[in-house]
Amino acid sequence: MSDTIARQLALVIDLNTCVGCHACVTSCKEWNTSGWAGSMTDTNPYGKDPSGVFFNRVQTYEAGTFPNTETIHFPKSCLHCEDPPCVPVCPTGASYKRPEDGIVLVDYDKCIGCKYCSWACPYGAREFDEESGVMKKCTLCVDRIYDESLAPDRRKPACVLACPAGARLFGDVTDPDSEVSVAIREEGGYQLMPEWGTKPGNQYLPRRKSKRVIHDDELVRADNPLKKEGPLPKVDPTAPSLDDVTSW
Amino acid sequence: MKPAFSVIFLTTLIGAGQGLFMALVTGQFYWVIGATKGQDDGSFYAYGSLLALVFLGFGLIASFFHLAHPERAWRAASQWRTSWLSREVIALPAMMGAVVLYGGLHWLEWRPELMTFGNLKVLDLSMAMGYLGVIAAIALFVCTGMVYACMKFIQEWASPLTVLNYALMGSSSGFVLAATYAAVLGSPLTDFFTSGALVLTVLALIGRLTSLWRNGRIKHLSSLQTAVGMHHRNLRQISRGFTAGSFNLKEFFHPGGPGLVRLLKTVFLIAAFLVPILLLGFGLASGVSAGLLGLTFIIQYPGLLAERWVFFAEASHPQNLYYQKVA
Numbered sequence: 001m002s003d004t005i006a007r008q009l010a011l012v013i014d015l016n017t018c019v020g021c022h023a024c025v026t027s028c029k030e031w032n033t034s035g036w037a038g039s040m041t042d043t044n045p046y047g048k049d050p051s052g053v054f055f056n057r058v059q060t061y062e063a064g065t066f067p068n069t070e071t072i073h074f075p076k077s078c079l080h081c082e083d084p085p086c087v088p089v090c091p092t093g094a095s096y097k098r099p100e101d102g103i104v105l106v107d108y109d110k111c112i113g114c115k116y117c118s119w120a121c122p123y124g125a126r127e128f129d130e131e132s133g134v135m136k137k138c139t140l141c142v143d144r145i146y147d148e149s150l151a152p153d154r155r156k157p158a159c160v161l162a163c164p165a166g167a168r169l170f171g172d173v174t175d176p177d178s179e180v181s182v183a184i185r186e187e188g189g190y191q192l193m194p195e196w197g198t199k200p201g202n203q204y205l206p207r208r209k210s211k212r213v214i215h216d217d218e219l220v221r222a223d224n225p226l227k228k229e230g231p232l233p234k235v236d237p238t239a240p241s242l243d244d245v246t247s248w
Numbered sequence: 249m250k251p252a253f254s255v256i257f258l259t260t261l262i263g264a265g266q267g268l269f270m271a272l273v274t275g276q277f278y279w280v281i282g283a284t285k286g287q288d289d290g291s292f293y294a295y296g297s298l299l300a301l302v303f304l305g306f307g308l309i310a311s312f313f314h315l316a317h318p319e320r321a322w323r324a325a326s327q328w329r330t331s332w333l334s335r336e337v338i339a340l341p342a343m344m345g346a347v348v349l350y351g352g353l354h355w356l357e358w359r360p361e362l363m364t365f366g367n368l369k370v371l372d373l374s375m376a377m378g379y380l381g382v383i384a385a386i387a388l389f390v391c392t393g394m395v396y397a398c399m400k401f402i403q404e405w406a407s408p409l410t411v412l413n414y415a416l417m418g419s420s421s422g423f424v425l426a427a428t429y430a431a432v433l434g435s436p437l438t439d440f441f442t443s444g445a446l447v448l449t450v451l452a453l454i455g456r457l458t459s460l461w462r463n464g465r466i467k468h469l470s471s472l473q474t475a476v477g478m479h480h481r482n483l484r485q486i487s488r489g490f491t492a493g494s495f496n497l498k499e500f501f502h503p504g505g506p507g508l509v510r511l512l513k514t515v516f517l518i519a520a521f522l523v524p525i526l527l528l529g530f531g532l533a534s535g536v537s538a539g540l541l542g543l544t545f546i547i548q549y550p551g552l553l554a555e556r557w558v559f560f561a562e563a564s565h566p567q568n569l570y571y572q573k574v575a
Contacts, residue, residue, distance in 0.1 A: 051493030060487040063480035088330035092323035113316025122401040124567025127495040133316030
């Protein structure tokens with residue numbers, strides 16, 4: 001399938017930047033429940049045992065042993081695999097991968113709600129909508145990214161626009177010069193569960209150790225001709241003062 | 249995986265129907281080659297086919313309960329090039345059609361001779377239709393098994409044993425059903441069907457024990473490390489990202505605890521295999537009766553339902569790695 005697509009739009013998520021604020025989760029739900037892919041049904045939202053459809057979640061993991069631990073905030077949505085196992089198993093052809101941009105979508109008018117495609121996704125990216133009886137999933141905001149009524153810099157998935165930390169990049173991963181390809185190449189981008197050969201379009205940038213090197217000369221003030229270090233002399237509080245004279 | 253009851257009933261009911269039909273055709277074949285003394289008249293095969301059709305039909309009805317949009321079910325036949333589920337959707341009605349034709353030919357006693365072999369044995373139309381039906385039944389077993397076996401990352405299912413066991417367990421219950429049916433009608437094929445049921449049940453037990461042994465020592469390729477892509481030895485989930493319910497929590501986890509799985513494993517090994525083997529063996533040794541065979545079917549069928557429940561519950565889906573902890 002990968003040799004027949006013109007390009008592969010996807011997300012690159014920087015785990016080194018993600019702060020786990022869930023803004024991408026809420027913006028995704030807001031945009032998509034009111035848009036083409038909606039509604040994203042909530043069952044019993046204010047009662048006991050609420051449940052609901054989400055296309056994107058931010059999970060939190062911890063590595064290491066206290067006190068040497070690291071927290072990883074991990075957004076997870078459909079990875080728009082180059083070889084999506086969920087597509088060929090669909091008995092009706094409702095599940096498909098678009099040749100023009102590699103986005104994996106569900107045709108709600110053809111879906112019979114057998115849930116077989118969700119069994120075939122190792123990532124658990126698909127969610128069944130009980131109310132409409134069809135399978136739903138991340139559309140990469142297909143109803144936003146081609147909308148010419150929006151300014152060009154707003155034609156991005158809602159989650160990317162919402163991220164306050166800039167942890168989510170969007171673009172064509174088959175174009176070697178795109179922002180996402182450069183990030184994957186230079187920051188060590190990787191795919192989830194490579195053992196199943198699904199070749200996810202979305203990739204993740206790993207946690208990186210952020211180090212700052214301080215040289216010795218940076219510890220000495222350059223504008224200190226008398227080479228006197230220490231607290232600056234305090235002004236006598238009883239002395240008359242003018243702001244431009246006692247500048248400290 | 250969550251055991252889906254519609255699918256549990258679908259696979260066990262059509263398995264019995266397929267097995268019953270295969271038993272009827274085998275019985276006719278044995279008579280044709282002269283291995284049995286008496287011959288049943290056409291109505292034996294016609295009513296037997298009708299019984300098989302009832303089981304296949306109820307299986308088909310059960311399958312519709314799995315669909316959220318059953319009115320669009322016809323679309324499910326379209327993707328036979330890539331989807332085993334689509335192939336199953338085609339194979340089941342094809343099988344039912346073959347059963348109707350086979351039963352109809354026997355009912356009408358319309359058996360034109362198609363060819364005569366060198367040893368003067370004759371292939372008539374009903375026998376030929378029977379062969380086609382058996383091919384359809386085997387194809388249906390393969391499709392049903394492959395629906396599960398093709399999921400390579402559900403490693404408990406991704407094995408030829410899945411297909412083999414679906415075929416063996418279906419055939420076993422079908423032959424028990426055929427033996428009961430033959431005994432009720434006093435057919436000379438009763439002993440033959442009972443022997444066949446005994447052999448198939450023993451083979452099914454061996455197949456299922458092998459898959460239990462395999463699944464007990466399976467090494468899962470996916471881990472939290474590959475799921476998140478962080479290769480730290482001590483990695484754990486702190487939060488799945490939400491406290492409420494979701495499809496991911498319902499569909500891929502079975503509702504019982506490990507105790508229930510162990511209990512049902514014991515139940516199905518006893519009810520679906522051991523007790524039927526004992527009853528069939530006892531029957532062959534001391535003379536079979538319709539009551540004994542009927543009792544065997546009544547004990548075995550719930551056992552097979554429990555087997556299918558465990559088949560689902562045992563399967564661990566890699567997506568569960570992402571849903572380990574609420575907060």
